[in-house]
Amino acid sequence: MPDARPVPQRRALRLAAVGTAAGAFSGLFGVGGGTIIVPLLILWFGYGERLATGTSLAAIVIIALLASALQGGAYGNVKLATGLLLAIPAVAGIIAGTALQQRLPQRTISLLFAVLLVAVAVELILK
Amino acid sequence: MSSVLAALTAAAGGFVGGLVGVGGGILFVPAMTIFLDLSQVKAESTSLLMIAIVALVGAMRQRRYGNVELRDAALIGILSPIGVGIGVVVSNAVPERVLQLGFAGLALFMATQLVRRALVPEPARGTASQQQQQP
Numbered sequence: 627m628p629d630a631r632p633v634p635q636r637r638a639l640r641l642a643a644v645g646t647a648a649g650a651f652s653g654l655f656g657v658g659g660g661t662i663i664v665p666l667l668i669l670w671f672g673y674g675e676r677l678a679t680g681t682s683l684a685a686i687v688i689i690a691l692l693a694s695a696l697q698g699g700a701y702g703n704v705k706l707a708t709g710l711l712l713a714i715p716a717v718a719g720i721i722a723g724t725a726l727q728q729r730l731p732q733r734t735i736s737l738l739f740a741v742l743l744v745a746v747a748v749e750l751i752l753k
Numbered sequence: 754m755s756s757v758l759a760a761l762t763a764a765a766g767g768f769v770g771g772l773v774g775v776g777g778g779i780l781f782v783p784a785m786t787i788f789l790d791l792s793q794v795k796a797e798s799t800s801l802l803m804i805a806i807v808a809l810v811g812a813m814r815q816r817r818y819g820n821v822e823l824r825d826a827a828l829i830g831i832l833s834p835i836g837v838g839i840g841v842v843v844s845n846a847v848p849e850r851v852l853q854l855g856f857a858g859l860a861l862f863m864a865t866q867l868v869r870r871a872l873v874p875e876p877a878r879g880t881a882s883q884q885q886q887q888p
Contacts, residue, residue: 649836660775679774680815688830694801703798723771
């Protein structure tokens with residue numbers, strides 16, 4: 627993606643707001659940042675669903691690395707062997723999930739995400 | 754047997770993550786607390802490591818499909834620690850129950866907006882998404 631255009635300032639500010647919201651909600655509720663990143667990119671930036679979910683995953687890599695480095699380094703709570711072993715089936719799952727997603731109409735992805743959001747809301751209300 | 758169930762739940766977490774663009778922690782954490790007897794804190798921390806790996810593979814696949822805005826993703830990710838700091842301050846100032854209900858309300862609001870958007874016929878949508886997808 628050879629794109630050297632500077633990010634317009636207002637757009638950069640809005641992206642900063644998304645990043646801040648993702649960090650705040652993941653810290654407060656232990657929900658992944660994706661729960662907030664995907665709908666904000668779709669509803670606020672007009673992203674298509676596939677672009678929103680792909681970009682969300684890339685942002686989550688950075689967020690999770692920062693957070694797990696902190697947890698692992700500072701508190702020693704990361705079970706390295708367990709995490710690496712369980713990551714194997716999880717990686718197989720995400721490869722299958724992203725492949726299937728390419729065949730779905732974009733609006734179906736929005737509807738699936740709405741179901742996820744309702745599940746998150748119900749879980750928070752019942753806590 | 755329980756490790757098989759943990760592996761299956763982790764696979765399901767990755768699958769959901771790939772479909773809707775989240776890390777999959779929603780299922781990774783219970784996979785470890787229910788089937789592997791990890792404490793909540795250890796499961797959440799270990800889940801973060803798994804999310805980093807899974808999201809990396811998912812993002813690489815999506816990039817091949819042409820579905821990643823790298824600069825936007827980098828900005829969001831790099832600025833997220835500011836949000837974590839704000840979250841800590843807010844959680845000390847506002848009762849937890851208020852925060853839970855507040856976020857539940859926000860999630861339900863976003864869900865209705867996504868459903869409303871999904872019900873608009875595809876060609877009638879704004880062109881922003883199409884423009885975004887051009888390399």
